[in-house]
Amino acid sequence: MPDHAATRVHLVDDNDGFRESTAWLLETAGFEVESYPSAGAFLESRGERPPPGTVECLVSDIRMPQMSGVQLQEELRRRGDAIPLVFVTAHGDVPLAVEAMRKGAANFLEKPFGDEVLVDAINAALARVRGASEALARLSPRERQVLDLVVASKPNKIIADILGISIKTVELHRANMMNKLGVRSLPDLMKVALGHG
Structure with a gap:
């Protein structure tokens, strides 16, 4: 398992129970976790960039009230925020998954999924970011x-x-x-x- 030092996962889901249990799972796996009940709450927090050396990943539900995961993805893209994004959903929707992946999502997982599936998806997204950072250096x-x-x-x-x-x-x-x-x-x-x- 990769070193989780300076690794932050942002978790956005309007389901309190899922958000709390998933945050616990990710903290147990060694990630620093910040969770948000909505896409809007997450976006409000994005004014401050993480400390240098911090690698981040966003795990977001794709279907939420007010602003969907795809709308969140579009807003991040508009802002030039390249945080890798892993989508989760309780409603398997192939066209939606294809659209999200085409727009740069790192992965798309259907609930319920095994603990290791989510941890592996986050690690794969983070490995790509680290690889890109090393190449750019x-x-x-x-x-x-x-x-x-x-x-x-x-x-x-x-x-x-x-x-x-x-x-x-x-x-x-x-x-x-x-x-x-x-x-x-x-x-x-x-x-x-x-x-x-």
Whole structure:
């Protein structure tokens, strides 16, 4: 089992009993857990970023009043918050699961599920985040600047102007960066940059 040091799981579910028992399970498994009765309560808490070195995962019910899990996922995406997301639901819904996964969810579990199934899903999501962080750490400071501007949807010419370098140099940094990150396409690059790689 991976080291859970500096690992925080945010649990969002409107079912008090499920939320309490799942929080206990995750704490027993070694995670730091913060739980919320609604997507809105979780979003209110997202003003403060975790301390450096903290790795996070969000476990959320997909069907909740006021704001659904999919709406929460869309709002996080709109804010540029790349926290990995594991959905849980008591209502197996294949089209909903496909939509959630297409939008970047790490996993989709149908209740009831075994304790180890949830712990394994969280560990897999966290391993991807850690892997992406390690890959990003291999970039040079200039490659990281280029990556940040690529993620911000800036074209090469604008990146060159902002950084005061030639377009050819931007292209070289992009090629080196993609090689170091082991990606071949812009969508794959975005996934790694946003922690879904």
